[in-house]
Amino acid sequence: MSIHRPSAFAKPRVFAPVVTPFTAGLAVDAPRFVAFCRWLVGQGAGLALFGTNSEANSLSLAERHALLDQVIEAGIDPAQMLPGTGACALPDAIALTRHATEAGCAGALMLPPFFYKGVSDDGLFAYYSDVIQAVGSDRLRVLLYHIPQFTGVPITHTLIERLIEAYPQTVVGVKDSSGDWANTSAMLEKFPGFAVFPASEGLLGKALPLGAAGCISATANIQPHAIASLLNAATLEERVVWEGKVATVRLAVQAQPMIPALKSIVAHFANDPEWNRVRPPLTPMNLAQSGALLQQLQALDFSMPSMASLAAVAA
Template identity: 90%
Template sequence: MSVSLPPAFATPRVFAPVVTPFTAELGIDAPRFVAFCRWLVGQGAGLALFGTNSEANSLSLSERHALLDEVIEAGIDPARMLPGTGACALPDAIALTRHACEAGCAGALMLPPFFYQGVSDEGLFAYYADVIEAVGSDQFRVLLYHIPQFTGVPITHTLIERLIAAYPRTVVGIKDSSGDWANTSAMLEKFPGFAVFPASEALLGKALPLGAAGCISATANIQPHAIASLLNAATPDERAVWEGKVATVRLAVQAQPMIPALKHIVAHFANDAAWARVRPPLTAMDSGQAGALLRQLEALDFSMPSLATVAAVAV
């Protein structure tokens, strides 16, 4: 299979599911969000806005629309953006995907509808097909989002094959967040030319030689440059050095509740406590957890260069 990928997918890349800052009243803090997006882009990352670690499913439809517009109006290139547009309700998924398309985004990352369990591949095909047909663009690209441990709705290889056959210019890749290496490696083997993005940088050492397109990772929020450097390593020795660096940070962070941990790390390195806020039902890290995590990162000589300077503009 051969697909025509937009520039954002033409070479291995890292995308961050950008964490979302909130005000004291738990509204979206757009200035902080835009400043952080600028920092991520400056560190070599693309922006997977409204991903799992963005607390996307705690954001309303209108909030996602408005925030995407704010980021683009701030001058950040939408061609670097891969917003999440999957939703339980088909009309919401259509509205979000159409908006991303009209805004000029590189594509959309689409969860399956995730409330009903045990749905058939036929039903899932109809969901994706209805969105694609409603948007009606030959230029827009869709990446599927496989995270069955959260959704309860797996994206099977049979479904992938059918979607590629029906929409070869549109359905061009997948984010595999299953954590199942056997599934990731099987997709890389079965669908050559399909942009497979593992969700953990810890898998890149095995995935890149098999043709992985890059990485869409929670911890790309805090180590985008290191992951980009791994993806762009010129030699096996250079790749091995970066593999070790990114894997140790990943292990430290994923041992904690991921979203509160990411936001506390950003708060610390931005010197901005407001970043630690999460929307219910999530809760912020307690001081004991947070202190232990920061000490562990300090022992790894971890840093987020220039973040405090960039973030200060938004405060």
């Protein structure tokens, strides 16, 4: 099966599931969020707003609507954005997906409905089909989100094939967060032209030669420039150097609770402890944990350049 990849994904790209800052009262901190989005885009990353590491499922529908609007109103091009729009409730998924599409986003990254377990491919096909039909826009581009260790609801290859056949111009890609390289490589082999995004930059060395569309990675929040440099490497030697750099940072961070770790790193380099907040039931890293992680990163010569824009918001 061959699929025509949309121009938005013609060149491999990195997208960051943007971590979400909160105020002391645990409201969404829009100014900090917008400033961080600007920094990420300036470092060469696209924005997978409302992904897993954005604490998306701890945000209300109204918060996600408002935050997307605020990012766009701040002058950031929606063509750089792949908002997460999947939800357990079909009306919520329709509303989020319609909003992203009408805003001009490059696509919508859609979790399956994740409360009921053991659902059939027929049920999942109906869910995605109902969203697509309800949005009813030729501009809609859906990327499926496979993260069965969180959802308990896998996106099977059979389901992908059915959706591509039914909606070849609409269902254009998948983020594979399973951590199963055999699954990622099989997707790349079975669906040439489909925009397959591994969830770790550590897999790019194997995935890019097979046609991967880049990556949508948690640690793109902290090393967007390095991952973009890997994707844009002019020579094999240059690519190998960047592969080593990004993989070692990824390994250090993924050994920790990912969301609190990312926020701790951003807080350190932005010189802004407000970034450490997470919404319950998550808890922030303690000083010993964050100190040990930062020591590891320092030993790797890690830095986050040009964070002055975030520091200015903190001031």
